[in-house]
Amino acid sequence: MHTPHNAHVKRLLAALIILFVIGFFAKQAFQPKSFGKYGHYRADAIMEEANRPMRLMTNPSCVKCHPYEAGHQMTGLHKTISCEFCHGAYADHIKDGKKIGTLPVKRNAEITTLCLRCHNRAIEARPKQVIKTVVMPDHLRAQKVDEKHSCNQCHYVHAPLKYINHSKKIMGLI
Amino acid sequence: MKNSTKILDEDRRSFIKKVLKGTIAGSLLLVIPAGGNALEDIPAQIPGIRDKEWDMSKKRFAFIVDITRCIGCGSCCVADKREYNVPDHNYRTWVERYLKDFDDNIYVDCPNGGLDGYQKPREDLDVPIRDTFFVPKLCNMCKDAPCTQVCPVGATFTTPDGFVIVDSKRCVGCGYCIQACPYSVRFLNPVTKTAEKCTWCYHRVRKGMLPACVNVCPTGARKFGDLNDKESEVSKILSGPGVITVLKKEMGTDPSLYYIGARREVI
Amino acid sequence: MSAAHDTVASLANYVFPNDLHVHWSLMIVLYPYITGIVAGAFIVSSLYHVFGVKQLKPIARFSLLFALAFLACATFPLLNHLGHPERNMNMMLTPSPTSAMAGFGYIYSLYGMLLILEILFIYRPTMVALKAKSSGFMRGLYTILTFGSDNVGPKSLALDHKIISFLAAIGIPMACVLHGYVGFIFGGIKANPLWSTPLMPVIFLLSACVSGISGIILAYIIIKTFKKEPIDFECVQTCLNYLAGFFIIDFVFEMLEIFSHGYLRTEHWHMVDGLLWGNLYNTFWVGQVYMFSVIPMFLLGWVCLTRVHDQVLKVVASVISVLLLLQVIFMRWNVVIGGQLMSKSGRGYTDFIPQWFEKEGILVALIIMICPLIILYILSKIFPFWLEGEKTA
Structure with missing residues (x-):
């Protein structure tokens, strides 16, 4: 027998210790600075x-x-x-x-779709005290306009009642 | 926790010293760059942030969703998708539609997360409806967040100022946080392959701006503010007598997202 | 469920928008399956090395190599699943102390080291003998694997024996931790009513033993048959007895979990109930329970309680092993995939159909399951499974 009886165990332990030391320093080295x-x-x-x-x-x-x-x-x-x-x-x-x-910039039918995202009364989940809603096409019929009209033909999109109120004023309705 | 507060305090002191010595040049406003677009001439939406140093240990924010004011327009969802370029079929925030019939059956739907709004009533239901309402959902910003608990690499965490955010440079994309979130507000971004979630627009808040969804909400159904500011709307609501609830209270996550008008069926 | 109830359920089916996609796919089904086989195979070898079940001697060494072959592949499905596999070392660099998953890196590495060390010590006398007979590359390899020591004197072997017993002894809790914690990865998710039960680690551990022992029995019978070597039927019979024991407890716990969930009528029971009788009906009741649990249970009862002819035993043992290997993978599927089919909305279910040719698809899964067998073949060239006239290590 050339080697002592515990030589392999000693070598193994040395290898394990080296492995752990390398691992320890690698952890320190590769951990982000502000971690x-x-x-x-x-x-x-x-x-x-x-x-x-x-x-x-x-x-x-x-x-x-x-x-x-x-x-x-x-x-x-x-x-x-x-x-x-x-x-x-x-x-x-x-x-x-x-x-x-x-x-x-949205046009015509796109505008109607956009308006109805908020103003469609068919969606009952909308709280009435929060938003004014309309039923389509009943609203168009009630206003006596063509059912193909898109919303922006009467309502200026940036200020929906602006021109309506303006014309009402001219006609002496308000 | 104590330790991190101490470190934060030290950070703050050294910061103030630097400012006093003039080593940090210019206005404190410039501490956070706006990133491409100038912020100076846009008014702040949350007072007391831009002109002050950000002390992380003293911040307390709350988000309140007022279900009684939500009209289901989906502006918030659109704004959110635009602010973050969220890939399709993933949602940082979404709006659900609830319907309740007279037998207490609940029907919920949420086509495309509410991104396209609600154009049509539910046509598959043939029952009289007793109650119907919209419920916006987003990150609950839990004070005891399951997602940060389970993240194996510390890539998602609660900041000292109370925001749960994701470090996309460390996230390995294992998806464990997605499993752990009781509210399913997380997803794996198919582009970056990292976990992603609503952050209450941390980057906007730090610049004194409201979260994108709060800013665009036309009816004020989404409210965000500083709880340390007694004049803020959220402070007033939370110190008032109204019934305020959180989602899935039994999960023990202690959310900072509160709801007004949430019926008991809201999950 | 009545028809009216069904309509209401289908109308009410609401899944959170982010829950439509199942994030943990086939790969995460395979991962606990593979680590389970590792833990189970290790337990078989421990029965011999620690508890002195002498009948298991013919497979004591083999089961360690079997465990190592599967352990070597346990990370494959995970790496394939990660969004950023290149960041996998983050698990070792910054493991979060609060995460059930973070332990994986260290537990897995330590367990791998322990397994390799145990194999090296057990095989040392064999390798010293083989080194003398070999030349070139194999000689160099054996020199490294024996740490350059060819001392196989009684004093040296006695030291080895002590170390082997020690490694095998700490290996048992390690194997339990390795797989129990895999169960806890699921058991620790309070958001998922199917997963969040303290029974989950126990069920995972027991099913791990079942899949490990089944795998060993099947591999042993197949290899011996192909090599036209005699099968030690006493060993197979002992394995079957242990398998029966583990499987009965495993199955009882699996059913107990569902039963107590159902009996307690907990808040989320309606979701689990709808899942087991809905999307999971085929894989849970038909697959996991009826076909792959009840049938092998009767077969096990037959071969364990009565004396059967050796050739019959060989066939029946193989059949039982295949059925139970399927039982465990069905169980993994039902837990991993099943849990994700329930939306956290508490109002609906999504579905998941694995595809053949996607990144985490069936083909990749099959390739990953073949890998351990290839590694096992390579290992057999270095560490012979069986040696004639070998002394007890």
Whole structure:
């Protein structure tokens, strides 16, 4: 017998110890720097999330360049509606102060669909005290207009009762 | 917890010192870059954030959904999808439609998460309806969050200011948090292959702006605010006598998302 | 359920929009299946090495190699499933102390090391003898595997024996932890009424033993038949007896879990009830319970309680093993997939049909299940399963 009876066990233990030491240092080396600062996570991830760019920039950012539409919208019954809901995200339109794309403007039937997202009385779940709803096409019939009319033929979308009230005033109805 | 508060305090002190010494240049407003688009001329929506240093240990936010004001237009869903470019068929937030008949049977639907709004009444039901309403859903921001408990690598966590967010650079995409969330607000983003969820628009809040869905809600059904600010709408609601509920209370998750007008059948 | 009830249920079927997609697919069915086979095979070898069940000697070594072959492949389904497999080391770098899943990296590695060490010590005298007979690459390999020591004197073997007993002894709790914790990954999810039961780790552990022992019996009979070597029927019979024991307890717990859920009529029972009698009817009642539990239960009763002819035993033991291997994979399917079919809305179910050629599809699953067999074949070239006139290690 050339080797002592416990030689293999000693070599094995040495190998295991080396393995554990390497593992220990590898864990130290590869763990992200800010990990564990506030808890079991990478603290830098908080600022990374906080720095995510905004894509919807709220109505005041639209007003700057579109004062006409905004003037009506901000004073009419639709003042609580976000421009970006109907037209799309600001970030798809402007980047670093420059126009990078055109946001879609809805037309005719699209407008009716859009209006009925909120104003369709067939959806009974809408609380009456919150929103004024209509039944289609009964509303068109009652107003004695063509049933093919889209909503914007009577209602200016940015301020729905603006022109209606205006014409009523002229006719002395109010 | 104590330890992290201490560290936060130290961070804050050194931050203030730096500001006083002038080592951090310019206005505090610039601490967070707007990212591409200038924020300066857009008014803040949440007061007391932009002009102050963000002390993570002292922040307390709440989200309140007022079911009695939700008209199911789906603006919130659209805004959310646009703000984050959420891939199709995955939802950070959605709006459900509930119908209850006279036998207390509940019928719920949510076509495409409410993204296209509700254009038609349910045609498959032939029962008289007693009660019907919309329920917007989003992250409950649990104070004892099961998703952060089960994440094996610390990729999802509760920030010291109380937001549960995902570190997409560490997430391995195992999907365990998706299984653990009792509210199913999480999904695996098919593009980034990491877990994703509603963050109450943490990046907007840090810039003094409301979450995208709150900003676009035309009826004020979604309310967000600072509980430390006694004048905020959420503070007033939560200190008033109204009935406020949370979802799946029995799960013991202690949500920071509250509901007004949620019938007992809302899950 | 009455017809009227059915209509109401179908109208009311509401699934949360994010629940339509089943996130844990076939791969997560395979993962507990493979680790279960590992844990079960290890228990077989421990019965001999720790509890001195002498009849199991012919398969004591084989079952360790069988366990190692499957252990080597346990990570394959996981890596294939992860959204970011390249980040898998995050599990080792920053394991979360509160996560049931985070232990995997360390438990798996430690268990793998323990298994390899035990095999190396048990095979040392054999490898020293083989090293003398071989040359070239194999000689070098055996030198490394024996840590360069060819001392097989009585003193050295006595030391080895002590180490083997120690490793086998700590191996039992380790095997239980390895698989019990896999059960807890599911058992710890309070959001899922089918999973969140303290019985889950116990059921996983017992079914692990069932699949491990079945796998060993089947592999032993097939290999011996192909090699035209005699089968030790006393060993097979002993295995079957243990299998019967483990399986009875396993099956009782599986049924107890469903029964207590149903009897307690807990808040979420209607969801579990609708699942078991709906989408899971075929895989749970027909598959897991009737075909692959009740039938093998009778077969086990027959071969364990009566004396049957050796050739009959060979066929029946193989049949029982196949049925129980299927029982366990059906059980894994019913837990992993079944749990996800229930939407957390508490009002509806989604469905899941595995495809053949997707990333986590059936073909990939089959390839992954063949991998351990290939590894087992390679291992047999290094560590002979059976040696004639071998002394007890």
